[in-house]
Amino acid sequence: MLRQGLCYLLLLPVLAVFGAELTLELAQNDKQCFYEELEKDTKFYVEFQVIAGGNYDLDCFVTDPLGNVLYNEVKKQYDSFSHTTTMSGVYKVCFSNEFSTLSPKTVYLEFRHGNEKPLLQSMVGTTALTQLESSCVSIHQILNVVSESQTWYRLREAHDRIKAEHLLERVTFWSIGQTVLLFFIGIGQVVLLRSFFAEKKGTVAATT
Numbered sequence: 001m002l003r004q005g006l007c008y009l010l011l012l013p014v015l016a017v018f019g020a021e022l023t024l025e026l027a028q029n030d031k032q033c034f035y036e037e038l039e040k041d042t043k044f045y046v047e048f049q050v051i052a053g054g055n056y057d058l059d060c061f062v063t064d065p066l067g068n069v070l071y072n073e074v075k076k077q078y079d080s081f082s083h084t085t086t087m088s089g090v091y092k093v094c095f096s097n098e099f100s101t102l103s104p105k106t107v108y109l110e111f112r113h114g115n116e117k118p119l120l121q122s123m124v125g126t127t128a129l130t131q132l133e134s135s136c137v138s139i140h141q142i143l144n145v146v147s148e149s150q151t152w153y154r155l156r157e158a159h160d161r162i163k164a165e166h167l168l169e170r171v172t173f174w175s176i177g178q179t180v181l182l183f184f185i186g187i188g189q190v191v192l193l194r195s196f197f198a199e200k201k202g203t204v205a206a207t208t
Contacts, residue, residue, distance in 0.1 A: 020109075020110070020111050021108070021109070021110050021151070022108070022109045022110075022111075023051075023106065023107070023108050023109075024095075024106075024107050024109065025104060025105075025106055025107075026053075026058065026095055026097045026104060026105040026106070026107055027097065027104045028097060028100050028101055028102055028103060028104055029097065029098050029100070029101060030096075030097050030098070030104075031094060031095070031096040031097070031098055032094070032095055033092050033093065033094040033095075034092070034093045034094075034109070034111070035090050035091070035092050035093075036090065036091055036093075036111065036113065037088075037089065037090045037091075038085050038088065038089070038090075038091055038113055039085070039088050040085055040086065040087055040088045041084060041085060041086075042084070042085045042113055042114055043082065043083070043084045043085075043113065043114070044082065044083060044084075044085070044091070044111070044112065044113035044114075045080070045081070045082045045110075045111070045112045045113070046062060046071070046080065046081045046082070046093055046109070046110070046111055047078075047079075047080040047081075047109070047110040048060060048076075048078065048079065048080075048095070048107055048108060048109050048110070049077065049078035049107070049108045049155055050076075050077050050078065050105050050106070050107055050108075051106050051107070051108055051155055051158050051159045051162065052105065052106035052158070052159070052162040053100075053103045053104050053105035053106055054100055054102070054103030054104075054105060055075075055103075056077045056105075056159075057075040057076060057077050058075070058076065058095055058096060058097050058105055058107065059073070059074045059075065059076075059095070059096040059097075059098070059099065060072075060073055060076060060079070060093070060094065060095050060096070061073070061093075061094050061096075062081060062083070062091065062092065062093050062094075063091070063092045063094075064085070064086075064087065064089065064091055065087060065088070065089025065090055065091065066087070066089075070083050071083070074099075075099070093109075093111065095107055095109075106162075108155055110151075
């Protein structure tokens, strides 16, 4: 409960500006929840991806202020969910790794809510946009696409880097094991050869 409350306090100031991106560590047999107070008719968006740990899967569910389950998926590697609130109150997003007894998970979470404010106050009305305003809107949309692409590439890079580090670790241990095995095989062969010569020498001495 203390951890959940701390996450709530840390997340609220960030989400006040319509969104947050977090990377969290989820230990084995662990569960973490994040809370956000939303007004009625507010659209929110949740996206998550497991970037490290085990089989890259976890359980996720979202509930409304009354405890009704809005989203519930088990053992997912990545997914997204959007919803428009029907009541005001605290909404909860939870991630669970309770089914795993050995593997901690690293999870990326993006949470957005509300509508984006217009770039200029003159865009609020129903009047047609000027050429300059249209250009500003187009550039803004392109920058949003670029930002989302950069996030995707960062997640992909982190995922591949962790897999490469894990593979390197396994190859290193395998190489060390092979080296130790060859060392003992070499010692065994030397001992075996020396035993052959020792037997022959003893046999010659007895014959004489």
